[in-house]
Amino acid sequence: MTSSELWTRATADRYDAEESERSSAAFLGPTLTFLADLARDGRALEFAIGTGRVGVPLRESGVPVAGIELSGPMAAVLRRKIDEDKLPVTIGDMATTIVPGEFTLVYLVYNTITNLLTQDEQVECFRNAARHLTPGGRFVIELGVPPLRFLPPGQVAVPFDVSDRHLGFDTFDLVEQVLVSHHFTRDGDGGDNRYRRDSSRHRYAWPAELDLMARLEGLELERRVEDWSGEPFTENSAKHISVWRKPSP
CATH class of the missing domain: 2.20.25 (N-terminal domain of TfIIb)
Incomplete structure (x- = not known):
């Protein structure tokens, strides 16, 4: 078990209502397009999939998706939306839990890597992503820049x-x-x-620190943009979408 705080049933039951704006089709459109383009014809694995705010519509768009989720109550809310055979979820932490198969895309959205409260655990998260990726696959993180x-x-x-x-x-x-x-x-x-x-x-991390974590696990920075629409990342950006690639042999 990692140091991540465990989300309770009360939090899970109200999560979707409180995040309704971020769950709308208009808001999620660029996110789903970005992730689907990276997944190509392969499978996607979402770390800390939660109630499926992103994973469920990505699966419904045609991308095979699996998830890892630490909170049983959060996963239970997701399960009310979609069957296990369509979107399997493994209960466990995103730093060490292993699911079957390989994936062309592993992703973390909405600052979730900061739920891991030590640098060592965040490094382990990169290691876990790398072990699940096929050669040429991508690891994607959405994270705010510490203000x-x-x-x-x-x-x-x-x-x-x-x-x-x-x-x-x-x-x-x-x-x-x-x-x-x-x-x-x-x-x-x-x-x-x-x-x-x-x-x-939460443990905040800078983009350069994440790049070093990626290098430790053999991943190479491919792209960093400001948002899911692909706007350039600048010194004034409040967040970033970073993409690291697992090199082919």
Whole structure:
């Protein structure tokens, strides 16, 4: 078992509703196109597949998909959407769990690699991706760029969402390279102003650090872009989509 925090049944049951915007066809279109192009005629493996926000529509688009998921409740929500024979999911962590067969694509979306709270575990995640890939296959990660330039001296918190229903901010431990995401979400409507508080820990990593992890496992950086539409990655990009390739013999 890795250091990843385990998502509970309560979190799993409300996850899709809270991520409804990111689950829309309009939002997912570029993501699915990007991943399907890399999978080509092969199989795709999603690490930390969750409730299937990406994996289910990718499978429905014609790409054979399998998944690894640490949280049983998250996988149970996915299973209500699609049968096991169409999208098999193995319960386990993404750093060490092995599933049968080889894949032309292994991918991680929505900052999920940061759920692994140590550098060693993140290196193991790259190793696990490499062992599942066919020669010429790709490993893809979607990850935010740590917003440390927004931290003036003495400040440890950076807001990332301020809206009527949600307040979100990250606090940073710059020594341990760990951030904690804090969420205050309004439950109820109208005059009911109750708020639910949640938090989760993450180990942030820079693009260059990920490139070194990839090199340790024999993977080569093929492309880095700002988003799923392929916009160029620049010094002002808030996130990146990185693609590493397993060389052919």
